[in-house]
Amino acid sequence: MNDRTEQDTTQRRVIEPGRAKRVSLNGMKQAGFYTLLCLIGALFIGPFLILLTSALKPASQPVYSFPPQLIPIPPVLDWFVESWTKISFPRYLANSMIYELLTVPAYLVISALAAYPLARMEFRGRAPLFALIVSTMFLPGEVMLVPRFLVVSELGMVDTFAGVVLPGLLSAFGVFLLKQAFEQVPRELFDAARVDGCNEWQIFWRVAVRQVTPTLATLAIFGFISVWNNFIWPLVVLKSEDKYPIALGLAYLQGIFGTDVRSMAAGTVIAVLPIVVFFIAMQKHFVDGMRGAVKG
Known part of the structure; x- marks a missing residue:
């Protein structure tokens, strides 16, 4: 009995250092992982914080200095008021919201209507058609500027809201993302809906679309950001300043204030x-939507 107790004690002494070493290595890995996440977060958040502090600095405090002065002393809102009043900021914001809506x-x-047949319907040429749609994602946007402008010009939509909106109604990325999401919906749901007497249109709206709501929310985030930041296409197709979105309005702000970084910031x-x-309001659906889009 005593020999067995001594043997167990010896084994425990041998095992415990190894276990402690593994725990220590796991702790170091987790610490390194979270440190890396913090550094990546700082790379994304840092520029916005610098932008915000530059906008809050008074005229007496230099924007660029060494060592950097990141804290405004004292913080002021004068530059926000000046940038809001010197250009038609409310009008530009309203235009951008109109383009978004x-x-x-x-x-x-439109992306859902294009993606659903590619994911759930059998027809000849489905795979080549999807490959052709996805291949357009590799084309730079600048390559399509002239063809798009010619189409919009032929339709008489130059310098109109419709001319700005039309090219953004469909993208290969949206079709790709939703096709992947539709393919993750269990086929049994579609079969059950057909047994209940639903036609293909009812199955699409009542079954398929409801199952891919997180992906739709994710796509809405990407679409909102893309439309809000759109600069080149409105610059090409619009002539009237009263139709400019906020991205073009900021260019006018730079022209008025010259090199005043505070006003631009x-x-x-x-x-x-x-x-x-908008992202904060939709973020709870973002991760689920991206997870469903990359499966399979």
Whole structure:
């Protein structure tokens, strides 16, 4: 009995150092992982914080200095007021919201209508068609500027809201993302709906769309950001300043204030806030939507 007790004690002494070493290594790995996450987060958040502090600095405090002075002393809101009043900021924001309301809902519907047959219907040429759609993702946007402008010009939509909205109603990325999501919906749900007497249109709206709501929310975030930051296409197709979105309005702000970084920073912060608010409102669906899109 005593020999067995001594043997167990000896084994425990041999095992415990190894276990402690593994626990220590796991702790070091976790610490390194979270440190890396903090550094990546700082790379993304840091520029916005610098932008915000630059907009809050008074005229007496230099924007660029060494060592850097990140804390405004004292913080002021003068540059926000000046950038808001010197250009038609409310009008530009309203235009951007109009473009969002006209583009994003239609973009989601059209992308879903294009993706569902590619995911759930059998027809000849489905795979080559999907490959052709995805291949357009590799084309730079600048390559399509002239063809798009020619189409919009032939339709008489130059310098109109419709001319800005039309090219953004469909994208290969949206079709790809939703096709992947539709393919993750169990086929049994579609079969049960057919047994209950639903036609293909009812199955699409009542079954398929409801199952991919997180992916639709994710796509809405991407669409909102893309429309809000759209600069080149409105610059090409619009002539009237009263139709400019906020991205073009900021260019006018730079022209008025010259090299005044504080005013530009304040205007940029105001322009970015709607994107931040929209993402915060939709973020709970973002991870689920991306997870469903990359399965399979």
